[in-house]
Structures are given as structure tokens and as C-alpha cells.
Amino acid sequence: MPAAHTTTQQMPWSAHAKLVIPTLEKRRTLFAQNGGCDPNAGCSHDNATNAVVCTCKTGYTNTGVPPTVTCADSCSLNNGGCDPNAECSHQREDFSVVCNCRVGFVNVGTTNLVNCSDGCYVNNGGCGVNAVCSHNLTTMVIQCTCMTGYTNSGNGTNLVCTDSCKVNNGGCDSSAACSHDSVTFAVVCSCSIGFVRSGCDITAGCIDSCKVKNGGCDENAACAHDNLTNAVVCTCNKGYTNTGFGNSVYCT
Template identity: 60%
Template sequence: SCQVNNGGCDSNAACSHDASTNIVVCSCKNGYVNSGTDSVIKCIDACQVNNGGCDSNATCSHDASTNGVVCSCKNGYVNSGTGSVIKCTDACQVNNGGCDSNATCSHDASTNGVVCSCKNGFVNTGCGTTVKCTDSCQVNNGGCDSNAACTHDASTNAIVCTCKSGYTNVPTGGAVTCIQVTTTLAPGTRKAYLNSTYAGSTNPGFQQGECPVSANGAYGWHFVMTGTSTSIVSIRCVFKSAGVVTSMIQVPSDKHAYVFTQTGDTLLEASAVVNGPNTEFNLSNVCKSI
């Protein structure tokens, strides 16, 4: 019977005979499944039924030689299964999608292919399609002025440009532009500098104390000259966020200087013009006026 009209079997079925009864047995060929009943065998492409048993994020196709089902993860997915079990996982969840450790892995809206984008504070120094994320401060000083130090914001990792000692910021279109400070000292005065131990101090964070009320901000920084015979004539402080601050309040005497910032900040450096023999001053305490 199998030699006549394939024994009445579906064209995608193999016709054979039962070993005991010799009746016709129809069996779907490799790559096909029965969508009919036990008695009426209807063979359809296995990929049309439950995606051929493949993962929902896989494409079902057929082997060119055997016609067996082949499951291939779609673009943007990788096989995280074992052996012959194909399990397709978002590529970004496996080794960051192959992206640099300082890159964010996402997907192209059209193709779903992996897209590697350098995180804030990093720039791509790779070639072609290879994304290599390097600290922005290591590339052209992060875009900062040549007389500025490039650092990163502690919260966002964005670039922060701070003028180096001896330079002051004259903003140009929102950018930090550092020009050299030229100071002609009055007779009897000299430059004094903050004890380097206190560079990097924070408010809040450093030793707290009391401070006078100031319209210049709520966060106070109390500086005191070493020795007893030197007074502060003017002061210049550089903060991470506030930048250069020169306004001060002097109480209870001119060997003290209170400088204020609008928000909590980090002190990067400070210098002063003083009258007297001492050339160093300390950060005594920080405070917050209410």
C-alpha cells in the first residue's frame, strides 16, 4: 500500500507497516509534527507549532541535511542553556553583553542588537565597532581647561573641572576657563597657605563647631592662622562644587576667617594674603548656620 499514494499518508509523512498486523502506519518525517488525530495523521512544519519547541526568544528553522528543528537565539539574545537545550537570555544579562565594564548595555530599537554606550565620565577610545570606555579625564583632560584639574562628581561621575592653584575661573559660556592670578602684595603682607592636611575636608564631615550667620551660605568653614601675631587680610578658597570663594567674615579677630558655601562641599585648596610672619593656616572646624 505504501507504494500507492504513499499509503494514504500525508505527503510529509513516511509510510510503513505495523509489524504485527501489517496495516499502514503513517509517521511524520523529521521536522514535522502531527496536527491531526491518532487516526488521521496530518503533518505540518514543526516550527509552526509552539515555535518547534524552541525558546520564545529563539528562531525555529530546519537543518539543511536532516530537516531536524534548529533553535537559534534571536538578535540581542544568547544561549545560556546546556547541551542540546537552547535557552535564550537577554545578551545584556550575560557578561554585560560583551560591552566594556564601564559601558551600559542596551538594545537597538530596530534590530534589537546589543548597543554599548560608555557610562557618564567615560569616553569611547575604541576603533570601529569596538567600544572601549576610558576615564574621560585621561583623554584631553576631560575637556577641561589646560590649567584645570579634571575630577569626577561623587554622585554622577560627571566631569568636574577645577582651576589649579594660582589660577581662577572666569566662566566662558558655562565652561570653566582658568586664568592666572596675579597679585601684587601690599608692603608688609605675604602669602599664606592652608595646611595640606585639611585639603579634601568636607562639610558636613569635618569637625563641627559654631559659626556666625552669613548671607553667603549656610555651610561655614572656619580658618585660623597659626601663631598669634599674624592677621588674615584676604582669603581665596577653592571648593569642588562652589568653585572659588573669596568672601569672608572675621570674628572674633582678624586671625580668623569664616568662608561660606551655599551647599555642603569639599575643600580642595585655600590661600590667603596675611600680615605677619606666619605663612600657614588651619581649618579649625566646619559649621552650618540655621
């Protein structure tokens, strides 16, 4: 009879144990299936109830409806929380989200809070003074172009914008003076005294005034230049007399 009493006490304990503790086979199955959690989630237990808790791994975000946990790549959701002008990627070591400003933009925030601003708005995109910052329409790469009236005197990618008149006389003829339009600052070439433009183009060469319509002198006069100013000087030919007044020379 005592043996029968011992058997009776063990049976309820054994039955109760089967309700709380899964069989070894089931426990192995649950372990292999990550506790039923998403493949990109970590499986743990609630400290109070010991129930399974699924938590998305670093670099993943829960898109499921409670209590379901569905883990998606954070970069596929709202760009991973990155700035609209940033690219979302992951750290190779721990797969945490990394935000990097796209080409043509620079970070004006911090390392942990990336705020991407148009590169041209920050220090003129690095273009320097007297230059215009813009973007390549296809790649958004920053492009630096000298402003009107300035010429790049740098080398390669090193843009240095210098007053065009200080570089090869602004493209003007050697007998011309280089200056700038008061409104647009575009280069203006003006022939020096005693010279006239050889063509209609603004950068046309300058030739001796005396070689164009006799420098404006009377047809019976010789055209020459003042030794000091190089201004045109008209002198009546031999046998003719100047009958003009002031600076006007009329040879009769």
C-alpha cells in the same frame, strides 16, 4: 470428474485471495498515494497487522486527531519547541528542527537544549568594565556605552572605557584640574590656583585671575601671582599703603 474437483478447490482460494490482497492496479495506486498518508509523512506497515502506519517526517509534527495523521511544519507549532527568544529553522540535510537565539540574546543552555538569555545579562554583553549594555530599540543589537565619567579610548567597535580625566584632561581647560562628582561621577573641571573660569559652563576655559576684576585686588593695587603656588598676590601701588588686616589688602 477429478478435473471438476480440482476446479472447485481453486475457486475458493481465488475468491479468498481477492479479499486480502489488492489487485496490482490498486497496489500501484496506493503506492503512488503514499498509502493514503500525508505528503509529509512516511508510510510503513504495522508488524503485527500489516496495516498502513503514517508517521510524520523529521521536521514535521502531527496535528491531526487520531487516527488521522496530518503533518505540519514543526516551526509553525509552538515555535518548534524552541525558546521564545529563539528562531526555529531546519537543517538542510535532514530537515530536523534547529533553534538559534535571536539577535541580542545568547544561548546559556546546551547545543541540544537552547536557552536564550538577554545578551546584556551575560558578561555585560561583552561590553567590558565601566560600560553600560543596552539594545537598539529597532534591531535589538547590543550597544555598549561608556558610563558617566568614562570615555571610549578604543578604536571602531572596540570599546575601551577609560576614566575621562585621563583622556584629554576630561575636556577641561589645560589650566583646570579634572575630577569627578562624588555622586554621579560626572566630570568636574576646577580652575587651578590663580585662574578663574571664563564662563558659566562647567567646561569653560580658565583665564588668569588677574585679568578678571583685577584678581579681586583693591583698585589701587597691582595683581600678581606667587612664584610657588601661583596664588593671587595683591600689592598696593606706589603712593598707597595697605591698611587691611591679615590677607585683606586695602590700599589708601
